[in-house]
Amino acid sequence: MATETYLLIALAVIAGAFLIRRFEVAIRQYWKLSGKMLVTCPETKKTEAVEIANGHAAAAALAGVRHVELKTCSRWPERKQCDQDCLTQLATDPESHWVWNIAKDWYADKSCVFCKKPIGELNHFDHRPALLNLEGKAIEWDEVQLPDLPEMLTFCQPVCWNCSIVHNFRHEHPELVVDRTGRA
Numbered sequence: 001m002a003t004e005t006y007l008l009i010a011l012a013v014i015a016g017a018f019l020i021r022r023f024e025v026a027i028r029q030y031w032k033l034s035g036k037m038l039v040t041c042p043e044t045k046k047t048e049a050v051e052i053a054n055g056h057a058a059a060a061a062l063a064g065v066r067h068v069e070l071k072t073c074s075r076w077p078e079r080k081q082c083d084q085d086c087l088t089q090l091a092t093d094p095e096s097h098w099v100w101n102i103a104k105d106w107y108a109d110k111s112c113v114f115c116k117k118p119i120g121e122l123n124h125f126d127h128r129p130a131l132l133n134l135e136g137k138a139i140e141w142d143e144v145q146l147p148d149l150p151e152m153l154t155f156c157q158p159v160c161w162n163c164s165i166v167h168n169f170r171h172e173h174p175e176l177v178v179d180r181t182g183r184a
Helices: 002-032 054-062 087-092 099-107 146-155 161-172
Strands: 036-040 047-052 070-073 130-132 138-140 157-159
Touching: 002 054, 036 087, 036 099, 036 146, 047 146, 099 146, 130 161, 138 161, 157 161
Parallel strands: none
Antiparallel strands: 036 047, 047 070, 130 138, 130 157
């Protein structure tokens, strides 16, 4: 009787460890594939914004299967029936395709074009820096149309959040700005 009890406990521990490992893999898969990502569309060779159906991927990982599919794409709904060949780009290193990481890497060693202070590391809970475009308007990087972000990063200049607020206010309401730089 004791041997059977020990055997049942051992089986329960093994089954529990197996399930815990499966849940760990599923959760890791969920977070790894979360967020908006940029990929190069194999059809058009242009940058497109995609989002992975990470809930489905996590459920598949829980079942021991690898299954990844798109949840959204900037080419949809017109091209919703595509082959989703862009997913091969995300297979090895999805983190390098996250929009957040692309922006974080771009701002990493840059300073504000106005105040010259370093932008510093991006933070999810802090004010976001901006981009000074060719028209002289400061726009926050997360307000840019995602497929256009890589191109914008090639010709825009970095602006800290404080300077972007001041710059845009001066740009939009010059009649309310008093220049006191010449005063003693």
